Amino acid sequence: xxxxxxxxxxxxxxxxxxxxxxxxxxxxxxxxxxxxxxxxxxxxxxxxxxxxxxxxxxxxxxxxxxxxxxxxxxxxxxxxxxxxxxxxxxxxxxxxxxxxxxxxxxxxxxxxxxxxxxxxxxxxxxxxxxxxxxxxxxxxxxxxxxxxxxxxx
Amino acid sequence: xxxxxxxxxxxxxxxxxxxxxxxxxxxxxxxxxxxxxxxxxxxxxxxxxxxxxxxxxxxxxxxxxxxxxxxxxxxxxxxxxxxxxxxxxxxxxxxxxxxxxxxxxxxxxxxxxxxxxxxxxxxxxxxxxxxxxxxxxxxxxxxxxxxxxxxxxxxxxxxxxxxxxxxxxxxxxxxxxxxxxxxxxxxxxxxxxxxxxxxxxxxxxxxxxxxxxxxxxxxxxxxxxxxxxxxxxxxxxxxxxxxxxxxxxxxxxxxxxxxxxxxxxxxxxxxxxxxxxxxxxxxxxxxxxxxxxxxxxxxxxxxxxxxxxxxxxxxxxxxxxxxxxxxxxxxxxxxxxxxxxxxxxxxxxxxxxxxxxxxxxxxxxxxxxxxxxxxxxxxxxxxxxxxxxxxxxxxxxxxxxxxxxxxxxxxxxxxxxxxxxxxxxxxxxxxxxxxxxxxxxxxxxxxxxxxxxxxxxxxxxxxxxxxxxxxxxxxxxxxxxxxxxxxxxxxxxxxxxxxxxxxxxxxxxxxxxxxxxxxxxxxxxxxxxxxxxxxxxxxxxxxxxxxxxxxxxxxxxxxxxxxxxxxxxxxxxxxxxxxxxxxxxxxxxxxxxxxxxxxxxxxxxxxxxxxxxxxxxxxxxxxxxxxxxxxxxxxxxxxxxxxxxxxxxxxxxxxxxxxxxxxxxxxxxxxxxxxxxxxxxxxxxxxxxxxxxxxxxxxxxxxxxxxxxxxxxxxxxxxxxxxxxxxxxxxxxxxxxxxxxxxxxxxxxxxxxxxxxxxxxxxxxxxxxxxxxxxxxxxxxxxxxxxxxxxx
Numbered sequence: 001x002x003x004x005x006x007x008x009x010x011x012x013x014x015x016x017x018x019x020x021x022x023x024x025x026x027x028x029x030x031x032x033x034x035x036x037x038x039x040x041x042x043x044x045x046x047x048x049x050x051x052x053x054x055x056x057x058x059x060x061x062x063x064x065x066x067x068x069x070x071x072x073x074x075x076x077x078x079x080x081x082x083x084x085x086x087x088x089x090x091x092x093x094x095x096x097x098x099x100x101x102x103x104x105x106x107x108x109x110x111x112x113x114x115x116x117x118x119x120x121x122x123x124x125x126x127x128x129x130x131x132x133x134x135x136x137x138x139x140x141x142x143x144x145x146x147x148x149x150x151x152x153x
Numbered sequence: 154x155x156x157x158x159x160x161x162x163x164x165x166x167x168x169x170x171x172x173x174x175x176x177x178x179x180x181x182x183x184x185x186x187x188x189x190x191x192x193x194x195x196x197x198x199x200x201x202x203x204x205x206x207x208x209x210x211x212x213x214x215x216x217x218x219x220x221x222x223x224x225x226x227x228x229x230x231x232x233x234x235x236x237x238x239x240x241x242x243x244x245x246x247x248x249x250x251x252x253x254x255x256x257x258x259x260x261x262x263x264x265x266x267x268x269x270x271x272x273x274x275x276x277x278x279x280x281x282x283x284x285x286x287x288x289x290x291x292x293x294x295x296x297x298x299x300x301x302x303x304x305x306x307x308x309x310x311x312x313x314x315x316x317x318x319x320x321x322x323x324x325x326x327x328x329x330x331x332x333x334x335x336x337x338x339x340x341x342x343x344x345x346x347x348x349x350x351x352x353x354x355x356x357x358x359x360x361x362x363x364x365x366x367x368x369x370x371x372x373x374x375x376x377x378x379x380x381x382x383x384x385x386x387x388x389x390x391x392x393x394x395x396x397x398x399x400x401x402x403x404x405x406x407x408x409x410x411x412x413x414x415x416x417x418x419x420x421x422x423x424x425x426x427x428x429x430x431x432x433x434x435x436x437x438x439x440x441x442x443x444x445x446x447x448x449x450x451x452x453x454x455x456x457x458x459x460x461x462x463x464x465x466x467x468x469x470x471x472x473x474x475x476x477x478x479x480x481x482x483x484x485x486x487x488x489x490x491x492x493x494x495x496x497x498x499x500x501x502x503x504x505x506x507x508x509x510x511x512x513x514x515x516x517x518x519x520x521x522x523x524x525x526x527x528x529x530x531x532x533x534x535x536x537x538x539x540x541x542x543x544x545x546x547x548x549x550x551x552x553x554x555x556x557x558x559x560x561x562x563x564x565x566x567x568x569x570x571x572x573x574x575x576x577x578x579x580x581x582x583x584x585x586x587x588x589x590x591x592x593x594x595x596x597x598x599x600x601x602x603x604x605x606x607x608x609x610x611x612x613x614x615x616x617x618x619x620x621x622x623x624x625x626x627x628x629x630x631x632x633x634x635x636x637x638x639x640x641x642x643x644x645x646x647x648x649x650x651x652x653x654x655x656x657x658x659x660x661x662x663x664x665x666x667x668x669x670x671x672x673x674x675x676x677x678x679x680x681x682x683x684x685x686x687x688x689x690x691x692x693x694x695x696x697x698x699x700x701x702x703x704x705x706x707x708x709x710x711x712x713x714x715x716x717x718x719x720x721x722x723x724x725x726x727x728x729x730x731x732x733x734x735x736x737x738x739x740x741x742x743x744x745x746x747x748x749x750x751x752x753x754x755x756x757x758x759x760x761x762x763x764x765x766x767x768x769x770x771x772x773x774x775x776x777x778x779x780x781x782x783x784x785x786x787x788x789x790x791x792x793x794x795x796x797x798x799x800x801x802x803x804x805x806x807x808x809x810x811x812x813x814x815x816x817x818x819x820x821x822x823x824x825x826x827x828x829x830x831x832x833x834x835x836x837x838x839x840x841x842x843x844x845x846x847x848x849x850x851x852x853x854x855x856x857x858x859x860x861x862x863x864x865x866x867x868x869x870x871x872x873x874x875x876x877x878x879x880x881x882x883x884x885x886x887x888x889x890x891x892x893x894x895x896x897x898x899x900x901x902x903x904x905x906x907x908x909x910x911x912x913x914x915x916x917x918x919x920x921x922x923x924x925x926x927x928x929x930x931x932x933x934x935x936x937x938x939x940x941x942x943x944x945x
Contacts, residue, residue, distance in 0.1 A: 024280075033181035034174020036410075038358050039443035043866035046358060074174035087172040091164055094835045098665025099171030100358040100410025106172055125874035132866070134358050134411050135665050137842030138874040140835055 198859010359410020453527020624898025660700015706898025844907020
């Protein structure tokens with residue numbers, strides 16, 4: 001099927017078999033390997049991207065379902081290598097260790113902060129309930145979001 | 154050291170790329186013309202292979218080749234095992250070169266665990282390889298399986314390997330059985346406990362991956378892989394599996410997405426992608442799925458233990474005897490048999506001075522995924538059983554568990570302390586760390602909390618986990634005695650460029666521990682320069698001199714000192730040259746903050762950059778001095794190092810639902826001087842969360858046929874953000890005398906006491922409900938059932 005979508009502001013027009021997952025289209029065709037494949041069942045959250053105004057696990061969607069949509073991956077979050085305030089806070093608080101869950105974590109947290117500009121700790125933890133991290137124990141991630149919120153206010 | 158860089162909480166310099174999604178992991182690599190490999194894995198725990206029909210798979214779109222074990226005969230050798238139980242006879246068919254064997258690359262005639270690779274399919278795309286792999290028809294005759302050591306050791310049990318009668322790989326012992334039994338026989342109090350430390354799956358977020366590339370013009374192979382030990386794997390793969398010259402294989406470990414022990418092992422995909430890249434003339438990529446990982450990457454823990462503790466009525470422990478049945482899985486993994494025996498067995502006396510101790514480990518083959526390392530491996534299993542039985546002892550004599558611990562801990566004036574099982578503890582004040590934990594937990598007031606909880610209908614429990622963890626593997630000769638095939642030194646190289654920039658290369662490989670930052674801090678501190686002038690290179694056998702790898706919390710405490718020693722040699726050479734240029738004896742030259750100066754002689758100075766340039770030019774050097782600064786060092790520590798600490802968990806249990814909440818968690822560690830608190834605290838927090846996963850929810854389950862019932866993340870629980878409480882943490886600092894930085898391992902030690910602390914807390918809470926002991930994981934259902942059963 002021929003689909004047209006916007007990925008990080010660039011128009012992508014592509015013939016894709018109907019069984020190709022959005023995450024594979026992003027990784028293999030668009031060569032955007034920020035989104036990862038960490039599980040086979042939609043549990044880990046390493047593939048989270050933004051689709052229009054919501055965040056989705058891109059392994060749980062077919063590429064054809066994204067026809068006409070605007071997709072933002074972690075690579076498209078900020079221009080010219082700049083970090084967003086959230087990303088800066090994650091760096092300062094050591095909210096990333098191995099880095100494999102980080103793109104999905106960043107996308108979920110970005111989504112959370114757009115919906116709730118001052119989430120409390122419980123809301124932060126709930127906001128990343130779909131993102132597994134085996135390295136940090138989540139504490140530094142929570143502190144980073146709190147820092148980003150505090151710095152903004 | 155001349156600057157404050159060591160000890161500063163510098164941000165990890167690799168993180169910005171991670172945050173932008175720009176970090177290229179192995180599975181992100183795309184080489185021109187790259188093919189994709191997929192495994193056909195065994196669908197049985199134990200079965201004879203009657204035939205493999207690849208015809209249909211070969212006809213599938215995009216398929217380039219399909220290989221089976223038969224196709225590899227005479228082309229790839231079996232895998233080696235490099236850590237067998239030391240000092241005892243170990244049973245498994247040897248590798249053709251006489252070293253211990255670890256089984257074939259692809260199954261030959263029989264499959265022995267549920268994920269064992271039977272065939273490999275290579276196609277133009279990963280999707281095509283997957284589709285074709287499903288079309289490989291393997292005819293099996295299922296065989297009776299055994300999944301626990303008890304079953305495997307039973308008379309008439311199904312046999313996994315013809316050469317291993319009774320499925321027993323080794324019966325390994327340490328300590329003095331006779332003395333220990335005598336002490337138990339005459340003791341005032343004897344407490345016994347059976348405990349099952351369940352099998353876990355490490356589950357780093359990045360599944361393993363490998364890309365093989367072959368250059369026919371140069372006859373050179375390159376392996377990109379998720380490996381913690383590129384140098385060691387280069388040696389093992391070239392010499393013992395592929396049979397190619399060492400010089401023809403380069404191993405590169407791209408950034409690794411977590412490992413926790415699992416990626417230090419050799420796996421079939423590694424030789425296979427290289428072999429196929431050569432035979433097919435194109436790069437071959439393999440990237441595991443989560444299910445594949447759970448069915449084939451080494452698993453952790455899995456010890457069935459019986460412990461006997463003897464002591465006096467007034468709380469002095471006189472003897473400890475432990476018998477453990479370690480479930481090795483179907484094959485010896487690369488270092489699994491050693492992990493399951495020595496790392497566990499020698500550690501069971503914990504931080505206590507126990508005059509009589511003995512431990513035996515029965516290492517047993519079963520039809521399960523091979524056993525390997527899991528964060529804190531061996532030491533966590535030892536700590537859990539010892540700390541649990543110690544609590545039962547305290548209850549038995551009506552003493553406070555904290556007091557019993559404090560009374561029996563090795564006192565600071567007894568170091569170096571031989572624990573009677575083979576470890577010699579280096580340094581510490583174990584009681585001080587426990588006292589600090591008690592203080593932070595407000596221990597004396599916890600009984601008030603218990604009563605308050607009771608009024609709310611909740612059962613409150615308090616549990617302590619005190620530990621000492623052998624780290625910094627290790628002295629090479631000592632590890633030889635432990636049965637390890639290979640040296641365990643570490644290496645470093647420092648080159649000072651003409652402008653004063655520094656390239657430092659280490660033999661170990663980061664799997665998420667911020668090596669490029671923390672090692673740069675060591676170099677910068679030692680050289681008295683800014684860390685931004687230092688670049689760390691790692692994880693490429695063509696760049697680093699040599700190295701053994703990242704495991705056993707050894708990178709920083711064995712590799713770090715190598716780097717410090719190299720830096721000291723750099724400064725020594727610069728000082729000699731500076732004295733020569735300044736026309737003074739060497740002992741008059743001082744070095745601080747990047748400048749060599751002569752006290753009392755105004756203006757007589759040379760900067761680090763001056764000396765870098767001078768040695769680069771090589772003009773008018775002292776007689777006999779070689780130009781440039783390029784130093785390689787090797788550090789083989791005189792002994793291990795032993796970080797320690799105490800954790801304290803307070804849990805509340807809802808008696809009606811079995812739900813458990815951790816209401817307080819305190820952790821005090823001593824890892825010697827801390828080079829970067831931001832990074833080390835991150836290691837501590839992550840380690841505790843990892844331990845909580847095992848304590849609260851994780852368990853790999855097999856059915857009686859060897860089918861893995863928990864082969865995905867819907868059936869195998871891992872902690873999520875809302876499962877992990879906040880931790881109250883502190884450190885004490887006792888340097889290790891066994892390396893020039895005084896540092897001790899820090900990457901995994903905080904996992905070691907977690908299951909002990911939580912198990913003690915849960916069992917303390919459940920005591921009131923009539924439960925003496927309950928095994929992990931403490932799921933609400935399990936707790937609820939235990940309470941119901943105890944109440945009859």
